[in-house]
Amino acid sequence: MNLQIYFIEFSYLLASVLFILGLKGLSHPETAKRGMHLAEFGMMMAIIGTLMHFEIVSYTWIIVGLLVGSTLGLAMGVWVPMTAMPQRTALSHAFGAFAAALVGIAEYYSYTHGFKPLAELGHVKMGAMGFEIMLGSLTTTGSLIAFGKLQGIVPGKPLVYRGQNIFNMTLLAVTIGLFIYLIFVPTAVIPFYVMLTLAFLFGILLVLPIGSADMPVVMSLLNSYAGLASAATGFVLNNKVLIIAGTLDGFSGFILSILMCRAMNRSITNVLFGAFGSAAPVVGIEGQQGEMREVSLDDIAVQLAYANKVVFVPGYGLATAQAQHAVRELASVLERRGVTVKYGIHPVAGRMPGHMNVLLAEANVPYSQLYELEQINPEFPTTDVAMVIGANDVVNPDARDNPNSPIAGMPILEVDHAKSVVVLKRGQGKGFSGLENPLFFKPVTGMLYGDAKDTLTKLVGAVQHV
Amino acid sequence: MSSESMIAAIYVFALAAFLGYQVISRVPPLLHTPLMSATNAISGISLVGSIVIAGGTGPHHSKVAMVLGFIAVVCSTTNVVGGFVITDRMLRMFKRKK
Numbered sequence: 001m002n003l004q005i006y007f008i009e010f011s012y013l014l015a016s017v018l019f020i021l022g023l024k025g026l027s028h029p030e031t032a033k034r035g036m037h038l039a040e041f042g043m044m045m046a047i048i049g050t051l052m053h054f055e056i057v058s059y060t061w062i063i064v065g066l067l068v069g070s071t072l073g074l075a076m077g078v079w080v081p082m083t084a085m086p087q088r089t090a091l092s093h094a095f096g097a098f099a100a101a102l103v104g105i106a107e108y109y110s111y112t113h114g115f116k117p118l119a120e121l122g123h124v125k126m127g128a129m130g131f132e133i134m135l136g137s138l139t140t141t142g143s144l145i146a147f148g149k150l151q152g153i154v155p156g157k158p159l160v161y162r163g164q165n166i167f168n169m170t171l172l173a174v175t176i177g178l179f180i181y182l183i184f185v186p187t188a189v190i191p192f193y194v195m196l197t198l199a200f201l202f203g204i205l206l207v208l209p210i211g212s213a214d215m216p217v218v219m220s221l222l223n224s225y226a227g228l229a230s231a232a233t234g235f236v237l238n239n240k241v242l243i244i245a246g247t248l249d250g251f252s253g254f255i256l257s258i259l260m261c262r263a264m265n266r267s268i269t270n271v272l273f274g275a276f277g278s279a280a281p282v283v284g285i286e287g288q289q290g291e292m293r294e295v296s297l298d299d300i301a302v303q304l305a306y307a308n309k310v311v312f313v314p315g316y317g318l319a320t321a322q323a324q325h326a327v328r329e330l331a332s333v334l335e336r337r338g339v340t341v342k343y344g345i346h347p348v349a350g351r352m353p354g355h356m357n358v359l360l361a362e363a364n365v366p367y368s369q370l371y372e373l374e375q376i377n378p379e380f381p382t383t384d385v386a387m388v389i390g391a392n393d394v395v396n397p398d399a400r401d402n403p404n405s406p407i408a409g410m411p412i413l414e415v416d417h418a419k420s421v422v423v424l425k426r427g428q429g430k431g432f433s434g435l436e437n438p439l440f441f442k443p444v445t446g447m448l449y450g451d452a453k454d455t456l457t458k459l460v461g462a463v464q465h466v
Numbered sequence: 467m468s469s470e471s472m473i474a475a476i477y478v479f480a481l482a483a484f485l486g487y488q489v490i491s492r493v494p495p496l497l498h499t500p501l502m503s504a505t506n507a508i509s510g511i512s513l514v515g516s517i518v519i520a521g522g523t524g525p526h527h528s529k530v531a532m533v534l535g536f537i538a539v540v541c542s543t544t545n546v547v548g549g550f551v552i553t554d555r556m557l558r559m560f561k562r563k564k
Contacts, residue, residue, distance in 0.1 A: 012514075019508050020485060026501055027492040029560040036557060039508055040550050050514040056521035061536040065520055069543020076544065077551025082559075085499060088552065092506045092545050099512050099541040106519050106531035106538070115528040124472050223502055230509040235475050237515045243475055244482040249509035251486035252501060259495075347495055354498030361559040368562050372495055 004054055011049025012241035018042030019245055023252075029367055046241055082362040083319045086351040087150040089219060093226045094143035096249075100229035101136030104129050105196070107236055112189055125236065126186040130179045132232035134199045139225040141203030146218055149207070150351055156212035164209060165273050171202050206272065213316075213393065215351040217260045217271045224253025256353050263347035263373075265399075265409035292428070295446030297455070300385075300422050301462030304330075307384035309340040311376060313413050314356050315349045317390010317426065317452055324363040326456035327389060331365070333463050343369055344376035344386075344413045346394035377414050386418035388439075390425070390452050396437045407435065421445040424452045500556045507549025513542035 018038045025035015056062070080088045108129055111121040148154030178195035182188055210218050227249025234242030261268055304310060312327055331341045343365065349356045357370055371379075380386060388395050391413075398405040399412045415421050421444050428449070439445055448455055493501050519535030522528075 015511065019511075020489060022508070023486075023489050023493075023501075023504065026497050026504060027489075027494070029497060029557070029562070032497060032500065032557045032560070033554070036504060036550065036553050039504065043508070043511065043546060043550070046511060046514055047517070050517050053518055053521070056518065057527060058522055061520045061522075061532060062517050062539060065516075065536050065539030066543050069540045070547045072540070073544040073547025073549070074551060076548040077555065080552065082556070085503075085552075085556075088548075089499075089502055089506065092503070092549060095541040095545050096506060096509055096512065099510075099516055099538040099545075102534045102538040102541070103512065103515050103519060106528075106534035109534070110528050110531045113528060113530075115531065124469070219502070223505065227505065227509050230512045231479065233512050233515050235472075235479075237518070238471050238475060239515060240475070240478050242512055242515060243478050245508045245511040247479055247482035248486040248490070249505040251483055252490045252505040255487065255490050256498060256502070345495070352499060353502060354495060354500070357496045358499045358556055358559070361556070361561070364559075364561070366563050367496055367560050370496060 004052055008049040008052055011045045012239070015042035015046035015049075016241050016244045018045075019248065023248060082324075082358055083322055084151075085358060086215065086219065086355060087147055089352055090143050090147040090150055090222070093219075093222045094140050094147065096226040097136045097139035097143060097222075097229050099136075100226070100233045101133050101140060101196075103233050104133040104136060104236060108133070108192060112187060112192075118187065121186045123183050123186070127183045128232050128235035130182050130195070132229055132236055133196060134175060134179055135225050135232065136229040137196055137199035138203035138206065139222055139229060141200045142207045142218075143203075143222045143226070145204055145207040146215065146222060149212055150215065154208075158211040159208045164205075168202070168205050168273075171198060171205065175199055175202060209273075210271065212351065214264075214271050216348045216353055216355075217257055217264070217266075217268070219352045220253050220256035220260050221268070221272075222253070224250050224257060227251070227253055260348055260353060263411060264407070265411065290441045292440050292447050293443075293445065295422065295448060297448065297458055298462055300446065300448060301459055302466055303385055303420060303422075304334060304339070304387075304459070305337060305463050305466040307334075307339050309342070309379075309383050310334055310385045310387065311342045311344050311379065311383045311415075311418065313344045313346075313349075313386060313388045313391050313395060313415055314360065315346075315389065315391025315394060316351060316355075317392075317424070319350060319355065319359055319390075321390060321426075321452035323389060323453035323456055324359045324365075326453045326460070328360070328363040328365050330456050330460050330463065331369075333460050337463075341369060342371055342376065342379070344371055344373070344415075346373055346391070346411075346413050349391055349394050373411055373413060377417075380414050380417035383418040384420060386415040386421045388415055388421065388423045389456075392437055393435065395439055396435060397439050397442075398435070398437070401438075405435070415439065416442055416444060418444070422448055424448050424450075424455055426451065496560070500553050503549050503556070504553045507546050507553060510542045510546035510549060513539060513546055516542050
């Protein structure tokens with residue numbers, strides 16, 4: 001071993017340690033920034049180390065690639081609004097997975113076209129490579145569909161047809177069958193490209209039937225797959241830092257998937273193959289539905305102004321209406337009057353884990369006012385006004401009261417325990433899941449229809465005139 | 467890949483998985499979005515693999531592999547730079563008090 005290799009390996013080891021420290025920093029908002037700077041430094045060292053690689057013949061494409069990528073990344077990083085964070089994240093899962101798949105394909109091509117000794121392409125290596133390519137390609141297309149759904153290019157409603165699950169399962173089985181065949185016969189070029197195509201196709205078909213409301217789980221799962229594809233790249237190239245970083249990413253996504261599923265009381269299989277909210281017959285409690293009570297803006301303004309404690313419960317509607325700044329303004333006005341303001345955040349509110357927290361933080365809401373489900377639920381009985389902004393399923397009391405409901409058992413924010421509930425809603429329609437929400441019919445609940453941002457801005461004015 | 471290096475790689479994988487579980491389960495839901503973009507940026511480390519392929523290593527190197535490597539470099543770099551920039555931007559917004 002010469003000095004160069006020691007340097008490269010050292011840079012990778014340093015990067016691995018710094019990545020772990022960086023993620024450890026994320027356990028608290030105060031330490032998170034420094035943690036990320038450590039991780040950034042680690043990344044830089046690893047890249048510099050790699051550029052020292054003695055086998056590299058030409059730097060032209062590397063430098064062009066680094067420049068183009070940095071420009072794209074910087075543009076995305078600076079200009080993407082916080083409301084579009086789920087789309088951006090979906091896109092970056094696609095990029096990461098695509099890069100992993102491409103590295104695998106390039107390696108396979110080099111082996112089977114005589115650029116690298118075919119004898120080195122053993123069963124083990126082919127196994128790692130096949131895994132990388134399969135997972136990488138299906139995550140690429142799956143994430144692109146998720147991106148399309150979040151961006152509104154692809155319909156957010158689940159796309160279902162008869163025999164869908166059987167068709168998808170067969171497709172997956174054939175893909176895995178080809179993968180296993182390739183492990184035994186690595187030189188089978190045609191089966192390889194068929195497997196590649198099927199994996200790309202499967203990614204599309206996997207995500208198409210999943211409804212927008214299930215996006216937090218899908219995002220987490222795709223995150224996990226993209227990470228594992230990177231880890232598999234590490235196995236193929238026998239590169240430890242790649243294995244470590246990929247595994248951290250993969251497990252992070254996995255843990256988030258489990259947390260999101262738990263927050264909806266559903267299993268991952270159910271999310272992937274259940275096509276939730278497509279055509280499920282709704283079993284409501286009979287006779288419970290009455291009239292929704294529409295309230296006037298001024299009444300609510302008075303209620304808010306004379307309240308002791310107000311809890312805001314945001315949902316995806318807050319993001320679509322871009323109402324995060326308006327809610328913050330209303331909160332400030334109330335606080336100046338001595339009202340205690342808190343925010344109750346459900347884990348699956350929004351389209352990705354933590355979505356609401358980021359939006360509210362953007363609007364300068366201090367994080368000490370953001371409360372998790374378990375923390376805020378005991379507070380509702382002493383809350384004067386609970387204001388639901390563009391959230392639906394996460395406050396649906398049926399999840400708690402009606403064992404026949406499709407969302408039975410899902411932990412909810414128990415706003416109906418508050419002394420008064422105000423629901424800001426665009427129209428009288430049902431939520432994304434298509435479920436009736438008994439909360440809207442409770443005597444304690446008042447409905448305020450209209451664009452959330454507009455309504456909140458008007459409320460600010462009205463409260464000031466109380 | 468020899469079986470020894472494969473076994474070593476599996477060791478690394480298993481330990482990283484264990485460590486990842488420990489570290490990431492301590493991240494509060496408050497920071498789940500930054501967590502996702504941070505891990506995304508970090509796993510953009512696959513850039514180091516793409517670089518070596520785009521640079522055409524070895525005595526014989528294939529043009530096809532180099533082109534694929536080049537696209538992979540673009541994708542990974544976008545993730546690394548975009549991921550870190552956006553994570554920083556988000557974390558700067560989280561404040562305890564006004």
